[in-house]
Amino acid sequence: xxxxxxxxxxxxxxxxxxxxxxxxxxxxxxxxxxxxxxxxxxxxxxxxxxxxxxxxxxxxxxxxxxxxxxxxxxxxxxxxxxxxxxxxxxxxxxxxxxxxxxxxxxxxxxxxxxxxxxxxxxxxxxxxxxxxxxxxxxxxxxxxxxxxxxxxxxxxxxxxxxxxxxxxxxxxxxxxxxxxxxxxxxxxxxxxxxxxxxxxxxxxxxxxxxxxxxxxxxxxxxxxxxxxxxxxxxxxxxxxxxxxxxxxxxxxxxxxxxxxxxxxxxxxxxxxxxxxxxxxxxxxxxxxxxxxxxxxxxxxxxxxxxxxxxxxxxxxxxxxxxxxxxxxxxxxxxxxxxxxxxxxxxxxxxxxxxxxxxxxxxxxxxxxxxxxxxxxxxxxxxxxxxx
Numbered sequence: 001x002x003x004x005x006x007x008x009x010x011x012x013x014x015x016x017x018x019x020x021x022x023x024x025x026x027x028x029x030x031x032x033x034x035x036x037x038x039x040x041x042x043x044x045x046x047x048x049x050x051x052x053x054x055x056x057x058x059x060x061x062x063x064x065x066x067x068x069x070x071x072x073x074x075x076x077x078x079x080x081x082x083x084x085x086x087x088x089x090x091x092x093x094x095x096x097x098x099x100x101x102x103x104x105x106x107x108x109x110x111x112x113x114x115x116x117x118x119x120x121x122x123x124x125x126x127x128x129x130x131x132x133x134x135x136x137x138x139x140x141x142x143x144x145x146x147x148x149x150x151x152x153x154x155x156x157x158x159x160x161x162x163x164x165x166x167x168x169x170x171x172x173x174x175x176x177x178x179x180x181x182x183x184x185x186x187x188x189x190x191x192x193x194x195x196x197x198x199x200x201x202x203x204x205x206x207x208x209x210x211x212x213x214x215x216x217x218x219x220x221x222x223x224x225x226x227x228x229x230x231x232x233x234x235x236x237x238x239x240x241x242x243x244x245x246x247x248x249x250x251x252x253x254x255x256x257x258x259x260x261x262x263x264x265x266x267x268x269x270x271x272x273x274x275x276x277x278x279x280x281x282x283x284x285x286x287x288x289x290x291x292x293x294x295x296x297x298x299x300x301x302x303x304x305x306x307x308x309x310x311x312x313x314x315x316x317x318x319x320x321x322x323x324x325x326x327x328x329x330x331x332x333x334x335x336x337x338x339x340x341x342x343x344x345x346x347x348x349x350x351x352x353x354x355x356x357x358x359x360x361x362x363x364x365x366x367x368x369x370x371x372x373x374x375x376x377x378x379x380x381x382x383x384x385x386x387x
Contacts, residue, residue: 004031005285011053011371026053026276026295027285030302032309032326034285038277038298039330045277045296046071047334052276053297053371075333077204082195082217083337091340094133095348101128102348106356114382117362122233122376123226125349129341130225134218135187135194140179147175148222156369158377173219180218181211227373228271229342232327233349234365234376235269241362243316250318251354261318262346267325268316270301273374275329300326301374357383 009025029035038045048071105124112120123145131141150172160168184200191197199214240247250257279294290296303326305313310320328336336342353360360383368375 004034005029005288007288024295026297027288027290028297028299030299030306032303032306035298035300035303035326036330038296039326039334040332042071042333044280044283046280047075047277049278050276053274053295072333078209078213078217079333079337081202081204081209082199086337086341088340091344094129095344097132098125098129098344099348099351101125102345102352103356105349106352110357110383110386113385114360114380117237117379117381118230118234118376120381121349121353122230122237122379125233125345126226126229129345130221133195133225134221135183135192135196144176144179144222145226147172147179148219148226151176151219151223152227152370152373152375153368153377156377176219176222177212177215180215183218184211184214224336225338225341227375228336228338229345231271231373231375232265232269232342232346234362234379235271235374236265236346236350237353237360237381238362238365238376238379239265239268239316241360246316246318251358254351254354257318258347258351259343260321260323261350262343263323263325264316264318264320265346265350266327266342267304267310267320267323269374270304270325270327271374272327272329272372273301273370274299274372275334298330300329303330357386359383 006028007025008028029038102125105121105128109120114120127141127145130136131138131144136144150168180196183196187194187197187200191201196214196218199209199217202209240250250261275298277296277298279290279292279296281292283290303309307313309324328339328342360381363380363382365376365379368377
């Protein structure tokens with residue numbers, strides 16, 4: 001690469017966020033090694049100033065991103081509190097339930113012969129899984145997911161129509177915050193074995209989490225827990241439909257190759273495209289001096305196609321091993337908390353899809369307009385109906 005880092009003007013402010021002032025530009029970090037190095041150096045590259053291209057009011061960061069937009073020591077305390085629910089051991093404990101749900105989703109889709117794969121299959125397993133973990137009642141699940149979707153699709157004109165994007169964004173955030181606050185209050189008096197009950201009754205240094213802190217984490221989990229797995233599922237099915245040799249290879253030994261395939265699904269999809277950091281002090285990168293306060297944006301999709309890190313990176317290869325992609329981030333304190341959960345869901349849904357409706361084919365997807373999520377809005381699929 002001739003320019004491993006480069007400076008750019010700020011992208012168009014399509015959300016109309018207030019108080020952005022002069023809107024400074026940003027540095028693009030596109031190489032694999034650099035994404036990993038910066039991700040693991042929170043002392044020089046912080047998250048507390050925001051994680052998107054645009055600046056946002058502190059109260060917006062607090063309400064919508066939870067510890068994603070925090071730095072140590074507060075980040076460490078909050079993340080530590082909730083991380084126990086997402087360890088590989090805990091995920092293994094609920095794996096049978098995830099597999100059972102995946103089986104039911106695919107069996108319900110099987111008689112239809114096709115339709116919009118996102119609605120039919122891709123969105124359903126993460127919705128059920130996260131809702132079950134948090135304790136969201138069945139009657140509220142679709143409403144919660146619809147609001148979570150708006151938080152990452154508000155940059156797409158279809159999401160806001162004739163209304164100001166910031167207004168749509170604010171309504172979605174309020175819907176999730178209000179719901180989480182009410183659920184937290186209910187679980188204080190009526191504890192269960194779900195994650196919300198655990199958050200309400202947990203302590204950090206002798207103090208309970210506040211309802212706004214719990215609501216912010218709920219917003220983060222509603223978005224992160226639903227969107228990334230859902231979009232990876234859609235991109236992966238499309239890749240298997242296009243790359244017939246890889247599909248045949250996987251179906252030839254589904255049990256033996258599925259785990260390795262899932263890693264390639266994640267690398268290929270790179271469902272989260274970017275995250276921003278901000279320099280906390282003067283740093284030098286490739287001869288460029290970046291003063292404190294500079295925006296530095298990590299491009300995960302580019303890092304996952306870096307020819308210095310992956311052999312023939314533009315080839316979809318389910319046997320790629322090792323496959324140390326940055327689909328869950330580049331490591332460090334903000335590495336994706338739900339990585340084990342996402343892998344388990346992807347193994348479960350594709351294990352069922354390729355067994356129950358093995359001839360399923362996906363058409364060209366309609367993509368979300370976003371600089372953050374590599375999202376699939378709609379994608380038609382077809383297969384032989386099965387009773």
